[in-house]
Amino acid sequence: MAEQNPTASKRVVEVEFNQQQDVILRRLREDGKYGKTDGEIIGNAFREFLRQTRI
DSSP states (O other): OOOOOTTSSSOOOOOOOOHHHHHHHHHHHOTTTTSHHHHHHHHHHHHHHHHHOOO
């Protein structure tokens, strides 16, 4: 799943999570499917969402 485009420019985005979302993020981190860091997980989950919704 960890598709990354090395030529794409990167941005810093600040996000807040509630307790339930933090639990989900922790589970995704343990699973490793979307990456190891919070940034990798959020980016890869967002790309997966876009792929599935065909936006």
